[in-house]
Amino acid sequence: MARRCPEGEPVDETYICAALAIVLAAGFITDAIGIHAMFGAFVVGVLIAKDGLFTSALVEKEEDLLSGVFLPLYFVSSGLKTNVATIQGLQSWGLLVLVIVTACLGKIVGTVSVSCFLKVPWNESLVFGFLMNSKGLVELIVLNIGHDRKVLNDQTFAIMVLMALFTTFITTLIVISLYKPARKAKKDDYKYRTIERKNPNSQLRILSCFHSAISIPSMINLIESSRGTQKRDALCV
Incomplete structure (x- = not known):
């Protein structure tokens, strides 16, 4: 399809619809064989050429719909599955604190150590560490897969989701306070x-x-x- 879209000419809508159909079919197949549908869509994205008019048109037509409609709905679905009430007692909250500290300590300390060894300023080293520590959509997808497959119970799933939210939330505040190029x-x-x-x-x-x-x-x-x-x-x- 990418070869049939010459430069300087508009991309045929048929190719866009065909690409979306292939993505849906790949997701359905991987879900049917017991693998999450996300992996099938990811494989299709890897196989599509990264350069060219077709890829640019495909991203332009899908980006607003995916990031503005489907992605927020996925986060809402994950939030509905998270039952914070399952975290009860001193032991459960202590486990949450331990998970957060363990998740932050490895990446931040490792990144700061390497950055300081390369003579990067201390505040920028901390910025790199917190940026590496932030959790994203992929981790949330993996947690949902584990929860759907009954690998994670409700309490463990809630602890891991809260850890991901906390580490991502503090990243923006710390980066803004530490990294100031105008300084x-x-x-x-x-x-x-x-x-x-x-x-x-x-x-x-x-x-x-x-x-x-x-x-x-x-x-x-x-x-x-x-x-x-x-x-x-x-x-x-």
């Missing part, structure tokens, strides 16, 4: 490199494109970081 770095500790140009005193102009409004803050942080340590003029957007 002037210490010259003796770490030095950012500026973009080379003939006249270092001339105004630096960068033209950037963004896909959606959610990418604008990250883009501004990138531009701010590229200015280096010698920041004479204010940043104008």
